[in-house]
Amino acid sequence: MIGSPPHPNRGWASRFLARQLARELRGVARRLLAFVLCLAVGVAAVVIVATISRSLDRGIRLEARNLLAADLAIAGSRPPTADILSAIDGWTGSRRASLREMVTIVGAPRDGMAPRTLLVELKVVDGPYPFYGNLDLDPRGPLSPLLGDDGVAVAPDLLARLGLGLGDTLLIGGEPFTIRGRVLLEPDRIGGAFTLGPRVFLSAAGLDRTPLVDLGSRVEHRVLIELPAATTLDQLHARADQLKAIAPRSDGWRVETYDQAQPALRRGLDRLQHYLGLIALLSLLVGGVGVGQAIRVWIAGRSDSIAILKCLGVRPREVFVLYLGQAAMLGLAGSVAGCALGFGIASVLPLFLRGIVPAEMLDAWQPMALARGMALGLGTTLVFAVPPLTQVLRVAPARVLRQNAEPLPGSRAVTIACAILLIAGTAALASAQAGDPLLAAQFSAGLAATVVALAGAAWLLTRGVRRVPRDGGWVWLRHGLASLGRPGAAALSAIVAIGLGLLVVFSTQQVQSQLRARMEAEIPDDAPSAFFADIQPDQWEPMQKLLAERHASDLESVPVVVARVREVDGKPVAELVDQVGGGGGRRWALTREQRLTYMEKLPEGNRIVAGELWIDPARNELSVDQEFANDLGVHLGSIVDFDVQGVPMTFVVTSLRAVDWESFGLNFFIVVEPGALEGAPQVRIATAKLPRGDEQRIQDQVVAAFPNVTVVMVRDVLDRIVKLLRRLSWGISFLGAFTLVAGLVILAATVGVESSRRGREVALLKTLGMRRAGVAALFATEYALLGLTAGVIGALGGGLVAWIAITRAMELEWKNDLVSFAVAIAVAVVLSVLAGVTASVGALRRRPAEVLRSE
Amino acid sequence: MLPSGGRPLTVLDDVSLAIAPGESVAVLGPSGSGKSTLLALMAGLDRPTSGEILYDGRAIQNLSEDALALWRRGSVGFVFQSFQLLQHLTARENVLLPLELRGDSSAGAAADELLDQVALRDRGHHYPSQLSGGEQQRIAVARAFAARPALLLADEPTGNLDSRTGSTVLEMLARLQRRSGTSLVLVTHDPATARLAERRVHLLDGRLVRDERDEMGQPQPLLDERDEAADRLAHAERGRA
Numbered sequence A: 001m002i003g004s005p006p007h008p009n010r011g012w013a014s015r016f017l018a019r020q021l022a023r024e025l026r027g028v029a030r031r032l033l034a035f036v037l038c039l040a041v042g043v044a045a046v047v048i049v050a051t052i053s054r055s056l057d058r059g060i061r062l063e064a065r066n067l068l069a070a071d072l073a074i075a076g077s078r079p080p081t082a083d084i085l086s087a088i089d090g091w092t093g094s095r096r097a098s099l100r101e102m103v104t105i106v107g108a109p110r111d112g113m114a115p116r117t118l119l120v121e122l123k124v125v126d127g128p129y130p131f132y133g134n135l136d137l138d139p140r141g142p143l144s145p146l147l148g149d150d151g152v153a154v155a156p157d158l159l160a161r162l163g164l165g166l167g168d169t170l171l172i173g174g175e176p177f178t179i180r181g182r183v184l185l186e187p188d189r190i191g192g193a194f195t196l197g198p199r200v201f202l203s204a205a206g207l208d209r210t211p212l213v214d215l216g217s218r219v220e221h222r223v224l225i226e227l228p229a230a231t232t233l234d235q236l237h238a239r240a241d242q243l244k245a246i247a248p249r250s251d252g253w254r255v256e257t258y259d260q261a262q263p264a265l266r267r268g269l270d271r272l273q274h275y276l277g278l279i280a281l282l283s284l285l286v287g288g289v290g291v292g293q294a295i296r297v298w299i300a301g302r303s304d305s306i307a308i309l310k311c312l313g314v315r316p317r318e319v320f321v322l323y324l325g326q327a328a329m330l331g332l333a334g335s336v337a338g339c340a341l342g343f344g345i346a347s348v349l350p351l352f353l354r355g356i357v358p359a360e361m362l363d364a365w366q367p368m369a370l371a372r373g374m375a376l377g378l379g380t381t382l383v384f385a386v387p388p389l390t391q392v393l394r395v396a397p398a399r400v401l402r403q404n405a406e407p408l409p410g411s412r413a414v415t416i417a418c419a420i421l422l423i424a425g426t427a428a429l430a431s432a433q434a435g436d437p438l439l440a441a442q443f444s445a446g447l448a449a450t451v452v453a454l455a456g457a458a459w460l461l462t463r464g465v466r467r468v469p470r471d472g473g474w475v476w477l478r479h480g481l482a483s484l485g486r487p488g489a490a491a492l493s494a495i496v497a498i499g500l501g502l503l504v505v506f507s508t509q510q511v512q513s514q515l516r517a518r519m520e521a522e523i524p525d526d527a528p529s530a531f532f533a534d535i536q537p538d539q540w541e542p543m544q545k546l547l548a549e550r551h552a553s554d555l556e557s558v559p560v561v562v563a564r565v566r567e568v569d570g571k572p573v574a575e576l577v578d579q580v581g582g583g584g585g586r587r588w589a590l591t592r593e594q595r596l597t598y599m600e601k602l603p604e605g606n607r608i609v610a611g612e613l614w615i616d617p618a619r620n621e622l623s624v625d626q627e628f629a630n631d632l633g634v635h636l637g638s639i640v641d642f643d644v645q646g647v648p649m650t651f652v653v654t655s656l657r658a659v660d661w662e663s664f665g666l667n668f669f670i671v672v673e674p675g676a677l678e679g680a681p682q683v684r685i686a687t688a689k690l691p692r693g694d695e696q697r698i699q700d701q702v703v704a705a706f707p708n709v710t711v712v713m714v715r716d717v718l719d720r721i722v723k724l725l726r727r728l729s730w731g732i733s734f735l736g737a738f739t740l741v742a743g744l745v746i747l748a749a750t751v752g753v754e755s756s757r758r759g760r761e762v763a764l765l766k767t768l769g770m771r772r773a774g775v776a777a778l779f780a781t782e783y784a785l786l787g788l789t790a791g792v793i794g795a796l797g798g799g800l801v802a803w804i805a806i807t808r809a810m811e812l813e814w815k816n817d818l819v820s821f822a823v824a825i826a827v828a829v830v831l832s833v834l835a836g837v838t839a840s841v842g843a844l845r846r847r848p849a850e851v852l853r854s855e
Numbered sequence B: 001m002l003p004s005g006g007r008p009l010t011v012l013d014d015v016s017l018a019i020a021p022g023e024s025v026a027v028l029g030p031s032g033s034g035k036s037t038l039l040a041l042m043a044g045l046d047r048p049t050s051g052e053i054l055y056d057g058r059a060i061q062n063l064s065e066d067a068l069a070l071w072r073r074g075s076v077g078f079v080f081q082s083f084q085l086l087q088h089l090t091a092r093e094n095v096l097l098p099l100e101l102r103g104d105s106s107a108g109a110a111a112d113e114l115l116d117q118v119a120l121r122d123r124g125h126h127y128p129s130q131l132s133g134g135e136q137q138r139i140a141v142a143r144a145f146a147a148r149p150a151l152l153l154a155d156e157p158t159g160n161l162d163s164r165t166g167s168t169v170l171e172m173l174a175r176l177q178r179r180s181g182t183s184l185v186l187v188t189h190d191p192a193t194a195r196l197a198e199r200r201v202h203l204l205d206g207r208l209v210r211d212e213r214d215e216m217g218q219p220q221p222l223l224d225e226r227d228e229a230a231d232r233l234a235h236a237e238r239g240r241a
Helices: A013-024 A034-061 A065-069 A081-087 A143-147 A156-162 A204-208 A233-246 A263-301 A303-311 A316-352 A367-388 A412-434 A436-469 A475-486 A491-521 A537-549 A575-578 A584-591 A626-631 A695-705 A712-755 A755-768 A772-809 A818-845 A846-855 B033-042 B065-075 B091-101 B107-117 B133-146 B162-180 B229-240
Strands: A072-076 A096-109 A113-126 A136-138 A151-154 A169-172 A173-186 A199-203 A219-226 A254-257 A532-537 A553-568 A594-598 A606-611 A621-625 A637-642 A648-658 A669-671 A685-690 A710-713 B002-004 B005-010 B024-026 B078-079 B151-155 B184-188 B199-204 B207-213
Touching: A013 A316, A013 B091, A034 A263, A034 A316, A034 A367, A034 A710, A072 A233, A072 A685, A081 A096, A081 A219, A096 A156, A096 A204, A096 A710, A113 A143, A113 A156, A113 A204, A113 A436, A113 A695, A113 A710, A143 A151, A143 A173, A143 A199, A143 A621, A143 B065, A151 A156, A156 A173, A156 A818, A169 A199, A173 A199, A173 A626, A199 A204, A233 A254, A233 A606, A233 A710, A263 A303, A263 A367, A263 A412, A263 A491, A263 A712, A303 A316, A303 B024, A303 B065, A316 B065, A316 B207, A367 A412, A367 B151, A412 A436, A436 A475, A436 A772, A475 A772, A491 A712, A491 A772, A532 A695, A537 A553, A553 A575, A575 A584, A575 B199, A594 A637, A621 A626, A621 A695, A626 A648, A695 A710, A710 A712, A755 A772, A755 A818, A755 B207, A846 B078, B024 B033, B033 B184, B065 B078, B078 B133, B091 B107, B091 B133, B107 B133, B133 B151, B133 B162
Parallel strands: A113 A199, A151 A173, A594 A669, A621 A648, B024 B184, B024 B199, B078 B151, B151 B184
Antiparallel strands: A072 A219, A072 A254, A096 A113, A096 A169, A096 A219, A136 A173, A151 A199, A169 A173, A532 A685, A532 A710, A553 A594, A553 A637, A553 A685, A606 A648, A621 A669, A637 A648, B002 B005, B199 B207
């Protein structure tokens, strides 16, 4: 090698690079604050989601026994059989408690008026409860003595809603009970967001005083079992298997062990973690775009230094390593800052999640969540910093002699490697965050398409701006347009980033508001407003009369017979369930408690799509909803054997129906031909339209007259769903906002990094006679146009995503919401102007002479 | 040939120049004559579209960027008109850089000695922005000699300095060059500055038009015997540039 310098020591190069790295880092952090901020915002989002999901997951694991309140439980919609109970009693050292849960109406007596009523979730405890966890009562103490035969313990919410206090009387099934205590915390009930009403505890003896356990009332029976303390997990599962053999799933029994408790909650959490995790990742990726942008501008500003280094004999690849080292240090700083921010926010989050998640389950100190934040932060730095860093390879050393020296020719291999790094890196980050390669691939593909669309639109707009005639109009508008369209402007990445953030926030807001509007306002005018359950056949006539007197209209009622499927086409359900495996709709359809009705003519909203209604006089016929028929695995001609409360009955499917479930009418999956079930034990359900504003009074009077009847106000239920939806969408918007913030940081940072160019512009404009306010207006115009572009593209994109979600995924009707669209764009404009002008304040303040002298 | 507004522009044409070890050569010529381009080609900063640049008999024009950087590290020192110090490093660190790059085990002591030689030992901890132009250029001279290069390339080293400061810097440059036996190529448009070198080549419109040597083979003294006429000529040429 010509004139190669001596290499006296091994490792001299790495020592030199380490020393030089330390020197280069001086003042870099201040100049690249944007880099650190962009990354920190994204990492914080990741850490928050990971912290919540990990702490809930850990909480559920640690609190598993408490959440089941037992080691083992068996649940079903029938009372446990003698076989089950004797098997449990045969286990040495074990104890059991029986629980019954049902939804019913309670009332607060009022002088001279029907009692004021409320839908509640009733829980009847027979035996020691809970075996694990705490049931916090006020006054403190065990439950059974507090309740006695005529007492109840209720949730504070019930007292507030009915205007009652301790010692007052509560009517259950028409019978008076004394409120003896308040239930502050119940171990096996998580959150209040998914329940139909407040909790009421009642003793078994107390329940016997009421007529509630009439045939047909929907009661969930549950036996909690405590095993001896020394029981191993294997022994526990052996006990569970023993129970499953006696009480099979095909008969509607569910056996739960504490280590597998709350499976639905866990599944929900997993899904939520993946979904929110990807939204958080989006903020991080937008942060990554900011990192790339900051590096690009930084390298451009350091070209002279890089040329000097090359001139002095530092090899291009060594310069690259030197700058990669600096980027890595900043990545580390940004990730640490993000972890700290995420930890801080996660620490105060329980305040905002009150009512959804028990505060004691949220522990912000989750080292693995912080590790995830660090790993993804550094990964993002690598993926997004390396491509712009390769610019250092192209800096011509001849710049030391000629400022305008042409950059060195680029290497195709480097370009290809960068493209591979960006694509594979993003996919790897998504995969790490989603935990599911397919979901990660879908996310990456969707993101790539969105970014390409946003970038393409931004490119077209910035090019379009150049063609706008600038020979008239306001001077600040002309200059603003010129700045936006200037070659090399950083507008593109800022537009993409802000646009992406707005897309997430706007699409979430649109889906949420459209669903809410639909639930609040779009209940069909002819839809019933009240739903009555558990009406005894002989109660229907007097109840009909009562409702008619209170001007209720559109009264409809059908009988309901509860049954279970035993066999389909000769195959026992147990066998079919085994074939189905796992879970899902088919297993549910086969094992659920079937609610059958019988009628001569189908109600409105039902349409026969195959076969004919009641055509075979020789056999008992069924008409089945076509989608349910798929789940059940039946078709025209299928023979279905039912167990109708102990009596076997055989039916043939002779018609399939399409049902309009959104009509809120009395619709059934399975309708039976009249004449077959009339003799079976049954109840009636009914719907009615109650005069507006009079619903509560009529509910109170119905319950007073028919204490066993449960009344559900359709609007109440919808209100609860809307409330839950609002909370969920708040969480998603909160994370989406991180993306938006990352976008704004990018804008502010780009403006900040370009401050020397800005400073010179300001100095020249001031020298030419423009006042500071005029210059500020000029800048504001540029940023407003940038925000407008990002806003229009982001809102259009968000609208498209929401439209797909509403019309395709949810199959609902789309309503254009131009006001929200305009507001979203306005928000993008205002925030962009604020971020841009704030970052330009330094440049605006400097005196012209100061700037021009330094040129 | 350089691209200019989309069309290639011929900057140097048929230039043949050989420099002996230890020789000092001044390259003179008006603005745009191709002086700096010649320097950039000799330093491997630019590549010729045709022809050869030989160092120790071996061609450098086809070496990779990495190989060129290594060659410069071991063999070439630079002094520029605009100093080209690294602004984020102190004066001492700027001098240290080439020594550390060579893996010199006594880099610190060598850097301090060089700072002594340019009389700036006490300013070593200052950043370039805290030094005057003359001081910055003296630091650049110390840096240029730090790695004891066989070839020193100086591009208008006094171009941004007043005449007295410029003379001081040139004195130091000449002293260090004589002491180290380094070959010096000094690009200037100032005949007075060019008298520092024992050989002067003149470029005009990219062609080498004159090559002259001092009769005794000794460079002319710079400060003491310089007459006012030479000073005025230098100013006039600088004005034209």
